[in-house]
Amino acid sequence: MEGFQFSASVRVRFADTDAQGIAHHSNYLVWFEVARVEFLEHFAGGYQRLRDEGIESLVLAAHVRFDAPALFDDRLRVHTRCLDVRGARFRFEYAVERGVTVLAEGWTEHGTVDARTLRATRTPEWLRSAIAPASAGEPRPPRRSG
Numbered sequence: 039m040e041g042f043q044f045s046a047s048v049r050v051r052f053a054d055t056d057a058q059g060i061a062h063h064s065n066y067l068v069w070f071e072v073a074r075v076e077f078l079e080h081f082a083g084g085y086q087r088l089r090d091e092g093i094e095s096l097v098l099a100a101h102v103r104f105d106a107p108a109l110f111d112d113r114l115r116v117h118t119r120c121l122d123v124r125g126a127r128f129r130f131e132y133a134v135e136r137g138v139t140v141l142a143e144g145w146t147e148h149g150t151v152d153a154r155t156l157r158a159t160r161t162p163e164w165l166r167s168a169i170a171p172a173s174a175g176e177p178r179p180p181r182r183s184g
Contacts, residue, residue: 039133042117044080046073050112061108066142067100070132073116074146077130082168088150093162095148098127102144112136120169126150126158 039045054065078085088095108114117133126149134142150161 039115039117039135042119042133044073044077044119045115045117046076048072048114048116050108050110050114052110054108055110059110061110061112063102063104065108066102066104066134066144067146069114069116069134070100070102070118070130070144070146073118073132074130077118077120077169082165088162088165089153091162092153093159094151094153094156096151097146098149099147100144101146102142104142106136106139106141108134108136108141114141123161123166123169126160128161 048069050061050065054061056062075085078088082088085095113136115135117135118130120128120130122129127147128150129145129147131145132143133140150159150165151157152159
């Protein structure tokens with residue numbers, strides 16, 4: 039997907055669906071987390087590295103816009119990128135795709151805090167450097183399906 043250099047695979051489980059056979063909206067935030075954790079593993083040594091360094095990453099805000107439903111047994115790609123790393127904040131953007139159809143788009147905003155005190159602390163330079171190659175270039179909006 040244009041503008042994204044990383045994606046993770048998810049499969050819609052029966053337990054993810056509602057009475058209409060559609061993936062419940064709350065699952066998208068779980069799928070965002072799956073992609074975010076895999077992104078950090080791929081580019082920065084994993085979320086555990088943050089924790090080992092005494093840093094936690096808290097979700098400050100989240101947004102999802104739904105365009106088409108995901109259904110039981112769909113194989114999805116959750117594209118993700120990390121942008122706007124400034125001070126103690128950064129933002130992940132996501133696009134959930136089935137084949138070439140974009141089902142949903144969204145973002146999560148995060149803050150880095152000291153694990154002991156939960157006080158805001160600058161995003162570590164090693165993390166900034168690790169994710170920079172994955173976020174290089176001008177961010178472009180995901181392509182839209184017709």
